[in-house]
Amino acid sequence: MLNREHMPVSSQDEGEQQLYIEDLKNRIYGKGLKYHIVTYGCQMNVHDSEKLAGMLSEIGYTETGRQQDADLILFNTCCVRENAELRVYGNVGALKSYKQANPNRIIGICGCMMQQSEVADYIRQTFPFVDLIFGTHNLHRFPQLLLQALDSNHTVVEILDSEGAVVEHVPTKRTQGVSAWVTIMYGCNNFCSYCIVPHVRGRERSRRPADILAEIQKLAEAGYKEITLLGQNVNSYGKDMDEQYLFHNLLRDINEIEGIQRIRFMTSHPKDLSDDLIRAMAECKKVCKHLHLPVQAGSDRILHAMNRKYSSKYYLDLVEKVRKAMPDIALSTDIIVGFPGENEEDFEATLRIAEKVRYDSAFTFLYSPRKGTPAAKRRDQVPAEQKKQRLARLNELINGICMEKNQEHLGKIKEVLVEGPSKNRKDVLTGRTDTNKIVNFKGSPELIGSLIMVRITEAHSWSLEGEIVKND
Ligand code: SF4
Structure with a gap:
């Protein structure tokens, strides 16, 4: 087992990985090996899988849609919700027979779940047939780890405790047709009390503007018309950099790239949605008039307990400001139902805010305790049945509003x-x-x-x- 505590990532590391890719290329040349990646979770994870696929394609593997045909099976995991985690355990267990059928087959597990060392240990002990385990901070080192796994009789494990610098030039095999995802920053500094992301994705690190613009320029030349800028909180892009260059500056520069016709981004934290950004959104023709602005709850007591750092009034004032600048903008949101301590009054405040904003769409979730987060330790968890009933009430309201909003488009x-x-x-x-x-x-x-x-x-x-x- 290999366990790197912390190692700074540098352009030297980037070059090193290219050498491992070359090594692997020679090794598998002419063997017709195939890979299959299973991805759980959000767009960031899907985009990470595009990078894993990019590295594998460069090595010489081809993709197969059937797990049983693959010489390498990778699970890119998510730990944001308990259900996804349980599914991973079940699905990894089912791979045992594949490994028995072909002992040369490589089975790898990576992503957010593996960044929690106790989960990685559990996988290693419970499923000893897994060949490779790695986390989110060292995804770019996949070629080197794969080479080690091919040569080892034991599970190769590499989980880095801290994130290191941003690594550029990782090969990417994009699955999106006309639209491409571009990660502009990694990690999150917000520590919402229910969320595991800052614990597994690390602190905020922005990519250099020149690297992002060069990537988008190439995407435009390749014929992509739309790009979606990704980050856990894109609004705080640039705040960790020395130069005075923030998200609104980036939007304005991307808006000038010929060939790109639409610019989307997600996700936005309300506390970081600045006037400069609202102005840039309104003024840049290519920036889509859609804003995903997670509210999470309508009760100030619950928002405070969630550590969201805004009140319902602040949120509603922000929505008013956004709509004043862009009257036709569509708003979508995330809402969590049944956060610990949520009483009927709190829940009704959530219904009220949804009614006031009148979202175009909303992702609604039952609160799911995540080990290692403050909210999971609270004793006042809401009973499952009550959570489900509240979710059904919220969904009924949201569906009705979304239907009415969509009907406004009839004939247009x-x-x-x-x-x-x-x-x-x-x-x-x-x-x-x-x-x-x-x-x-x-x-x-x-x-x-x-x-x-x-x-x-x-x-x-x-x-x-x-x-x-x-x-x-
Ligand atoms: S802003 Fe909050 S919910 Fe979003 S990733 Fe960061 S900690 Fe999680």
Whole structure:
């Protein structure tokens, strides 16, 4: 077992990994090896899997959609919710038979769950057939770790305690069609009392503006029309850097890149949504008029216990300011139901804030205790049944509001970026408005990747139906 406590990451490390890639290339050349990656959790994780896939492709592995055909199976895990964690344990256990069928098959587990050392230990002890375990801070070292796993009879484990510097130039195999994700910063400094992210993703580290702009320039040249900037709290981009360059500066610079037509970003913490940023959003034509602004709760008592660092009044004033600058902006949010100590009055405050803001969409969650967070230690946990009932009440309210908001679009003509065929309906394409509304309509596959005008003919709570008016 290998355990690196802390090692600073440098461009030397970047070059070193390239050498391991070359080594692996020679080693597997002509063997026709295949990989399969299973990803749990958020867009950051999906994008990390794109990097793992990028490294594997460069080594010479090809992707397979079937686990049983893969010579290398990787689980990129998430620890934000208990359900996802339990699923990982079940699914890793099921890999035992695959390993028995082909002992040369490499099984690796990485991501946020592994960044918790007790979980990594549990996996190693319970599933000794796992060959490789690594965390989030050393994803770029995957080629070196894979080489060690290929040569070892034991599980190779490498979990770094701290995050080190940002590593650039990791090969990336993007799975998104017309739209690409670009991570602009890593980690989070906020320590919301229910959240495990700062414990597993480390403190905020912003990528250098020049590196981000160069990556987006290349994406534009490759034909991507839309980019989504990712970070746990993109609004605080740049605050850890010496130079005076913040998120609004970055948005304005990306807005100038030819070929990029839409800029999205997530996630935004309300306390960091500055006037400069609101102004940049309003003034930059390419910045989509959609803002995901997690509120989490409507009760000031609960917001304080969550360590969210704003009040409901602050949040509502912010929404007013945003809507004054961009009257047609769509707002979405995250809401947690059943945080410890939440009583009926607190929950009704959440219903009230949802009614006042009238979100275009919302992700609603039952509070799930995460070991290692202050909220999980509280004794006043809300009974499961009560949480479920409250969630159902909240969802009913949200669904009704979203339906009404979508009905406002009936008969209107919207510009839609065509993303691809509808998953379930033949001859139907799907795309999004700049306000992030999903629109389904009949059309030919040649339209994929173009911006077209669509008349809205039908509204549902979570999507719209339409018909093409004219091509781009
Ligand atoms: S802002 Fe809060 S909820 Fe979001 S990642 Fe940071 S700690 Fe977690």
